[in-house]
Amino acid sequence: MAKKQVIRPTAYILLDKRRVRKDGKKPVRLVVKHQGEMYIWGLNLYLTDIDYRHTQATTITSKLPEDKRKELFSAKTIIEDAIKKARNILLEMGDFSKEAFSKKMFDKNQDTLFTALEAQYKKMVKEGRAGNASSYLCTLNALRLFRGGEKKREGHRVTTIGGKDIPLKDINVQFLKSFEKWFLKEGKSATSIGIYLRNVRVIMNEALSDGKITTTPFGKGKYSIPHAADRKLALTLEDVGKIQFADLSTEPALEKYRDYWIFMYYSGGMNVKDMARLKFKDITVDEISYERAKTSYKKRGQNITIPLTIEAARVIDKWGNKGYNPENYVFPILKHGIDPMKERRTVVDETAKINRAIKKIATTLDIEGSISTYTARHSFATIMKRSGVPFAAISDFMGHSDTKTTENYLAGFEKKAKVEQWANLIPKKNAD
Incomplete structure (x- = not known):
């Protein structure tokens, strides 16, 4: 039968x-x-x-006013989150019942790992913190796969569905070790598992603070989050000179992304997102003053003021947008009115282009190591340190530890002193 x-x-x-x-x-x-x-x-x-x-279209049209686009993006997110959550619940359920489904779908007191990660993801999206949102979503997807979920293609998108959720109170050292072992066996990196488990630690610490659980598997004598091996990220001043002065006039695409890298180096190790967000109103004749995207969601974001060097100004003149409208972006990377998730995808794509170009250039110049946008940041910090700027101040300025130390230190830097410090970044053109 x-x-x-x-x-x-x-x-x-x-x-x-x-x-x-x-x-x-x-x-x-x-x-x-x-x-x-x-x-x-x-x-x-x-x-x-x-x-x-x-809201049913793949993306919200850019032809609408920015306020309307934000409103529709929020509605689209609510709809997509609801249907994805509903389908995941149906996959997890045995026999369907309206009451059980409704409780899982709408009961906000469900103290489970997947529910908490979804809530954290939505919170990050609402705050416009696309990078953090993506990190929590990736964490959730990895845990779904670990717990028996599967990847499903929907048009051009691949989503992760299913997987057995777990109550926060049941997460212990053994669970975390099993997840780590599985993740690494799948060929993933120690860096990624470290990020994902730090996200889980945030969830557990918040649950502990809210009284939802009585203990956490993280801490001294408990589970220790793995760390990736340290990498040599900084270049010597000589190698920076090789990159800056390399003749790329016959390869304009490489030249453009090399110059972006040089701009970041001369702009205090600025990251790609902050560079992409720069507007002409942030720049004067001799200074760049901007709010870090990483802290812009806070009531008091981190404002940074640095000298505008001749080298950085040349990059703006060569590759920047024309017209100098104060509200216009300096570089042709982002478009006005895009939502935070689209902005993140654009920045990720631009970062990849810069990385591919700078790796190719470094290989041609016989510069060893894996060169990337991070290298510009760490080279800035290392060369400034070697020039005599106190290590703690530079380390903090780069966001390696307590940023208050950096803010307090730089607050005492007079404009002239900053310019003198930045002069140490400039390599000699005739360096061998």
């Missing part, structure tokens, strides 16, 4: 056109269909027909 085919419940989103508010908006519903029955829940989200169609 042939086995009876099991028909699993399905979840989808619809705009309920039976209910129309005075402003023309209609409620967005989550629907689960099972054995001919339809179960419907509201998402506390209301959209017009046109706005709903926008």
Whole structure:
């Protein structure tokens, strides 16, 4: 006798056109269909027909005003998160029941690892911290796979679904060791597992602080997060000179990304995201003053003021946007009005292009080691240290430890003193 085919419940989103508010908006519903029955829940989200169609597109059109795009991006995130969560719950469930599904879907007091990571991811997205959001999402996806989940292609996107969730109170040293062992066996890096487990540690520490759990597996004598082996990241002043003065006039693409790298080096080890976000209003004749993207979500972000060297100014003149509108971006990397996740993807792509170019240039120049955008940052720090700037100040300035020390130290730097310190970064053109 042939086995009876099991028909699993399905979840989808619809705009309920039976209910129309005075402003023309209609409620967005989550629907689960099972054995001919339809179960419907509201998402506390209301959209017009046109706005709903926008949320169903792959990306929100850039033709809309920025405020409208942000509103639609938020709605799109709510919808996508709801349908993904619903489908994951249905995969995890045995026999379907409306009550059990509803509790897992909407009970905010579910103290489980997947739920906590999802909440942290949404929080980061809401705050515009795309890098952190991506990190928590990657952590969640890795743990789903570890717990029996699978990857699923939806059009051009690959998502991770399923996996058995685990209560926070059940996470112990053995669980973390098993996850680490599995992850490394999959050929992943110690750097990545370190990032993911630090994210789990944040979740556990918050749960401990909130009284949701009574102990944590992290800490002295418990689980120790693995660290990647230290890498030699800094170049000598001579090697920086080789890169800066290499004749790349016949290869404009390489020249452009080399010059971006040089700009970051001369701009205090600025990262690609901060460089991409620079606006002309951040630059005067002799200074660059900007707020780090890494801290911009805080009420008091970290403002940095550094000298604008001749070398950095040349890069702006050569590759920067024209017109000098104060609100325009300095470099043609980002476009106005894009959402934080699109901004992150653009920055990641640009970083990859710079890294590929600088590695190729370094190989041609017989410079050893893995050269990247990080190398510009660490070379700045190392060369400044060798020039006599106190190690603690430079280390903090680069974000290696307590940033308050850096802020306090640099606050005492007069403009003239900063310019003198920056002069130590310039290599001799005739260096062999």
